[in-house]
Amino acid sequence: MAETPTITIPQALLPKDGRFGSGPAKIRDESLRALYESGHSLLGTSHRKPPVKSLVQRLRTGIASLLSLPDGYEVVLANGGTTIFWDTMIFGLIRQRSQHLSFGEFSGKFARHATNVPFLDQPEVITTVYGTHPHPVAREEIDTYALTHNETSTGVATQIKRPAHEDGRVADGLVVVDATSAAGGLFVDPAEFDCYYFAPQKCLAADGGLWIAAMSPAALERAGEIDASGRWIPEAIRLSTAIANSPLNQTYNTLAVATVFLAVQQVEWLNNNGGLHYGVSRTNASSEILYSWAEARDYTTPYVADPSMRSRVVGTIDLVDEVDAKTVVNVLIQNGIVDTNAYGKLDRNQLRIAMFPAIEPDDVAALTQCVDYVVERLA
């Protein structure tokens, strides 16, 4: 690979914050400062004592408010992040057969985890070429539809809607949605899901290691049914244990308190400014800037051809062959702008830019100017 030339971007063009990674993603300075200022009152104290429990409660009520959850829905959380929650659902939520929409690295991974499980039927996996997304197909024998709100590896977003049979009847199965890079930044109607789950290191601008799931009464009931069925379930990822602990604002094993603290800061910041509408207004503003720039330049094209599938939280921008994306990414790093590289396994000459609510739309605009500046000088 060619050596990266040294190019110094003028200070006036630089974004205020150079973090554009799609996860772990930018954490607002205000949140980090608040964590420091929480001093001796939280970190290093027991997760079974009132101060930490009240923090967990703020997270749960904050999420319920952010997503406008109807009565009867519960916000459940435990250690492990989204990847662990996939296994938690395989043991504790899928009854017999799931259907997966697979259109990128993350959606594909859950489908793979659910394949060859000894006590489940083989899942149905519906795929499309990367850069697009498939649609779920209602079937009598499917008890769980696994959707992904935003495929972080490709920058494709979907509309969350329950699948319907040809006669218009809504499918019976549970709709479970990986919202790891979507929750807080994309609009969703709780009537369309049974389990909307995510980890907080993306739109929630916190650290990883935790999973959070907004569960409908039907999903809570299913977890109870499977638990009572006698299926062997590893204790540490038993979903019904998390469901029992969450209303008590505690977790089965030791909680990552700093992660919860940072997530609370972000959720309350969103809610105090207007809730999900505020988050979506910011991701709309940022993505409008990014995609109109990419369409206007002759060396860039949005990777996702269909504008209705283009993500407002993670933008993927292809560069022409003459401009090497890795070189651009490395020059940006020299200038303090990090994590603009394409998802590794996608292997494209591409920039991938996170536009989560914490990221300032003005910084996205500045980033596009910086890329222009670099590309002009590479020519």
Ligand SMILES: *Cc1c(COP(=O)(O)O)cnc(C)c1O
């Ligand atoms: C980041 C991401 C994951 C993985 O999350 P972990 O907390 O690291 O397990 C899964 N799904 C999507 C859509 C993601 O963006």
